[in-house]
Amino acid sequence: MAVFSCSGVEAPVREIADKAGVGVGTLYRHFPQRVDLVVAVFRNEIDACADAAPALAAVHSPSEALGLWMQRYVDFLNAKRGLAAALHSGNPAFDPLPAYFCERLRPALRSLLDAAAGAGEIRGDIDPDDLLEAVGGLSRSAPNGDLTQARRMVSLLVDGLRYGAGPKA
Amino acid sequence: MAVFSCSGVEAPVREIADKAGVGVGTLYRHFPQRVDLVVAVFRNEIDACADAAPALAAVHSPSEALGLWMQRYVDFLNAKRGLAAALHSGNPAFDPLPAYFCERLRPALRSLLDAAAGAGEIRGDIDPDDLLEAVGGLSRSAPNGDLTQARRMVSLLVDGLRYGAGPKA
DNA sequence: TGCCAAAACGGAACAACGTTCCGTATATAG
DNA sequence: CTATATACGGAACGTTGTTCCGTTTTGGCA
Structure with missing residues (x-):
């Protein structure tokens, strides 16, 4: 890594x-092949990012944990920019990675969203996949080193989630 | 090639x-470097695709030429699918290619659009860049070998251009 | 504790790649 | 026709991913 x-x-x-x-x-x-090595590193970082969700939720309020995790996710995406090219290189060894990506990150984010929505801190009609993809687009559009811009945009996005918050269903 | x-x-x-x-x-x-070779091939195919426009316009009606060229463009995109990965490999030798791509293909398509619009066969408010990108998206979304689907979609798109055609401004 | 099979290790050796180099063949000028 | 310049071909180089095997370490049994 x-x-x-x-x-x-x-x-x-x-x-x-x-x-x-x-x-x-x-x-x-x-790691019998070079690719196995990069796949292992990638899975490892996906795991680390997913595991950050319960860790943050344990020591912060639901919506704070959500915001902090989103920034953590921005870091993850930024670090993996080099890998994005490798993923689309056509090597079949990388094929299962996107599925693993969703499988781990979607529940992690969903738990944060549910907790925050349950506490009435954000609206409850948010799809984790939409959010993951939106942040992906946001940090892809930002230039290389300037991840502060991506951070601001994501922060804005999280504020947007708070806007429509109503009392607990 | x-x-x-x-x-x-x-x-x-x-x-x-x-x-x-x-x-x-x-x-x-x-070709001092391997990269120069693939750049040369790519430029060559861009040229061939661009040059097809006046050739088609010479022997077909404006809107027919437009439709045929769009199919020719689908072929081009399909053949260059492997190169797309190389283009985003970060090698700076590929940097000028996208610009060359636009520089050659945009005027080629624009001349076809203008001719067809001038003849009142299609509407006149079409941006060449929009169309190029749209077809790109269409043939990217289609699976590998199934470029007949991409052809159908593009054909549909061209029919759409005809729909709003009015008499010459 | 002392020994031995089994597993893990390290790095030399291999094949394939991009790239460079130079002896030879071809073309061109006088 | 000769001399010079240019173009050519492929052997040779350095670097890559991968394999192989002699050596070291481990772990159980007497």
Whole structure:
């Protein structure tokens, strides 16, 4: 993961092995192909992002947790910009990743939305998928380094969720 | 071009040289980098597609020429599906290509639109860029081999252009 | 504790790739 | 016709992903 974010997804296997302090043979026993390595890293980061949801919910109010998680999600998308190209490279090894992406992130976000809606802090008619995709579009449209703009837009989006909040159904 | 459409854009340089009946040295004198080769092929196909416009206009009625060229454009997009991934690979050698794409194809389409609109066969408020992008989206959304669907949709689109046609302004 | 099979390791070795280089063949000018 | 310049072909180089095998470490049994 460190090598990927430093030297890009195209970093040589040897460099990764060196950084990990192991030989290439060891690396290949754990990840038979180069692609398996990047898939594993990607799944790992998806998991980390999904797991952040309950963690945030435990120590913040529902709508605060939602807002903080959305920013966390922006970070995730920004870090994975390099991988987006690899995903559409046609390599079938990447095919299951989008499904895993939804499978993990959608419930994570849904739990945050439900909690916030249940507490009457936001409106209740929000589809997690819409939101995930919207934030994706937002941070894709922003230029490379300027993720502060993406943050502002997402923050605006979350405020929008609060606007129509009514009392608990 | 033959090798690219047969073995994909990632075809080895040696294979291209063999197919061309020359040595790799000769190939590299004409195209110093592998990337230059695919850029040249791409520009070539853009030119061929753009040049098809006046050729079709010379032997068909304005709206027929427009419809035929749109189908020709679908073929072009379909053939270049493999290149689309390469274009977004971050290699700066590909940067000028999108501009060239617009520079050549926009006037080509505009001349067809103007001719058809001038003849009162289609409406006159169509933006070439909108159309190019729309067809791009149409043939991107269609599955791999099924370009007959893309053809039908594009044909529908062209019929739509005819719908609002009024007498010459 | 001492030994041995089994697993894990490291890095040299392989194949394929893009790219460079140089000896040879071809063309061109005088 | 010769001399120079240009174009050519393919062997050779460096770097990549991947495989292979000798060595080390591990873990259970006497």
